[in-house]
Amino acid sequence: MADNSFNTAPKGSDHPSEKGLSDRENSLSGHVDQVDGSISKLQRRLQSRHLQMIAIGGTIGTGLFIGSGGALATAGPAGALIAYIFIGSVVLSVMVALGEMATYIPVSGAFTSYATRFVDPSIGFAMGWIYWFSWAITFALELTITGLLIQYWDKSLHIAIFISVFWVFITGCNLLPVSFYGELEFWFSMIKVITVCGFLIFGICMNAGAGQEGYIGFKYWNDPGAFAAWPDIDPTSLGTFVAFWSVMIQAGFSYQGTELVGIAAGETEDPRKNVPSAIRKTFWRILFFFVFTVFFIGILIPSTDERLISKDADNYAASSPFVIAVQRAGVPHLPGILNAILLTVVLSAANSNVYSGSRILVGLANDGSAPAILAKTTAQGVPIYAVLFTAAFGLLAFLNVKENAAVVFNWLLNITAVAGFITWANINVAHIGFQRALKARGISRDLLPYKAFGQPYYSYYGLFWCVLITLTQGFTAFMPWDTETFFVSYVSLIIWVVLFVGHKLVxxxxxVKPSEADITTGCLDTVDESQWEAEVPTTLWGRLWAWL
Structure with missing residues (x-):
């Protein structure tokens, strides 16, 4: 059995003792404000249940409840299902990589810190700002959807009214202590979980013949077909593949938010225990919700249903495949109730947008990549300036006042989805650098609190596909050339390159050389391995339940 702790510090430095562990955990996120010299720090107030629901709440939102209909219409039921499963495997590589780093060094703004420490400060700088940009823009996207959902009941109501109301509500929630945010997000996410489970049960009943369409089975997989072909391309294998590849970005957007576990690690009680548990449970629950939801959407709605892709604001509010499935089943009053639930779903996602964006700003400020004032917190541990700065970008939602809502939605969706793939690629790069740093110090990964499986090959797998999808997702701009489409598809990549090159030049x-990488700052002492082994169930069912 290994010793109770192992020294990861370079020669000549003192390794922190077990006695000071609790004090260190409470101050890992500490930052000395350069403005007035006061100490400003985040506080560890999130419990395990909060951590799991934060990741679920930030992920299960607009992408699944509304955007998945576009994936069905473009690639067909089988094509959309395969795309979501495939992207799920890519996200898993990111999750396990992040989990290994976040349990060993649970600091705020983890993404930027890891890339800065293990790879290159310029990558950490570009990564942090593009990730913040992604969530800030997503906040505007979610506010857009809230207004459109309200218009489902009364189209005469001006969308700007509800954008304003919900902007104030979400911003106010994020200015309260993180424990309040965690509790609110827990119950918001619980509504999502219940809704998805209810929809799965509804799907089984409707498919078996309980609705007005009678028994459905897989008739929509036969007519109009399991796969759809890309327009203007011969409906052969090529057209089918092009349509399938085009929905990768939609599937990626739907999965964004799973990495929030890494951001919340800096404000989580006992991160060594809770972060690995949240990663295992959260990912499989999300994968379960996504895969089965997309599957049932595909068997309940034909991919040719015109409501799946709305081209104008009047119909866009009703384009959720959840609402369409209920309408096709002929269940009275349920579409309106479901639309009300969707409103809470989007508010939950918007709440997570501001939280994650503000915390990444804290990480950037702590690394010297953003103004120090953004790391300043209130007495309750709320980074007030980071919250307000992130929330301000939600006001971009007012673009809907003059522009077609569907056009604005597609612009924001593409920009944020590509930024998400860039972030995932950077996380895998950071993890590869982390593994090299451990190897250079002679530290075995077997001694880590959480050991990611399939490494380093799985991180290379995720990195390869994230890069490939990022570079090829804008292929429609070349069929034929369309400047607007090209800009929308690659603006996030252009911003990342400009940030990286600019920071590198300035x-x-x-x-970073592996032997010189900082793997000590913020690192928690390890515990006796027997304590970890004792927590692993010995029975088959116990192991299965613990993994799920």
Whole structure:
């Protein structure tokens, strides 16, 4: 059995003792404000149940409840299902990689810190700002949807009214202590879980013949077909593949938010225990919800249903495949009730947008990549300036006042989805650098609190597909050439390149050597391995339940 702790510090440095562990956990996120010298820090107030629901709440939102209909219409039921399963495997590589780093060094703004420490400060800088940009823009997207959902009941109501109301509500919630945010997100996410489970039960009943359409089975997989072909391309294998590849970005957008576990690690009680547990449970629950939901959407709604892709604001509010499935089943009053539930779903996602964006700003400020004032917190541990700065970008939702809502939605969706893939690629790069740093110090990964499986090959797998999808997702801009489509598809990548190159030229940074990487700052002492082994169930069912 291994010793109770192992020294990861370079020669000549003192390794922190077990006695000071609790004090260190409470101050890992500490930051000395450069403005007035006061100490401003986040506080560990999130429990395990909060951590799991934060990831679920940030992920199960607009992408699944509304955007998945577009994936069905474009690629067909089988094509959409395969796309969501495939992207799920890519997300898993990101989750396990992040989990290994976040349990060993649970600091705020983890993404930027890991990339800065293990790879290159310029990558950490570009990664942090593009990720913040992604969530800030997503906040505007979610506010857009709230207004459209309200218009489902009364189209005469101006969308700007509800954008304003919900902007104030979400911003106010994020200015309260993180424990309040965690509790609110827990119950918001619980509504999502119940809704998805209810929809799955509804799907089984409707497919068996309980609705007005009678027994459905897989008739929509036969007519109009399991796969759809890309327009203007011969409906052969090529047209089918092009349609399938085009929905990758939609599937990726739907999965964004699973990595919130890594951001919340800096404000989580006992991160060594709770983060690995949240990663295992959260991912499989999300994968379960996504895969089965997309499957039932595909068997209840034909991919040719015109309501799946709305081209104008009047119909866009009713384009949720959940609502369409209920309408096709002929169940009275349920579409309106479901639309009300969707409103809470979107508010939950918007709440997570501001939280994650503000915390990544704290990480950037702590690394010196953003103004120090953004790391300043209130007495309750709320980074007030980071919250307000992130929330301000939600006001972009007012673009809907003059522009077609569907056009604005597609712009924001593409920008944020591509930024998400770039972030995932950077997380895998950081993890590869982390593994090299451990190897250079002679530290076995077997001694880590959480050991990711299939490494380093799985991180390379995720990195390859994230890069490939990012580079090829805008292929429609070349069929034929369309400047607007090209800009929408690649603006996030362009911003990342500009940030990386600009920071590299100004700061003259160099890639971090594995032997010089900082793997000690913020690192928690390890415990006796027997304590970890004792927590692993010995029975088959016990192991299965613990993994799920």
């Amino acid at each position: 700061c003259r940074t160099s890639f």
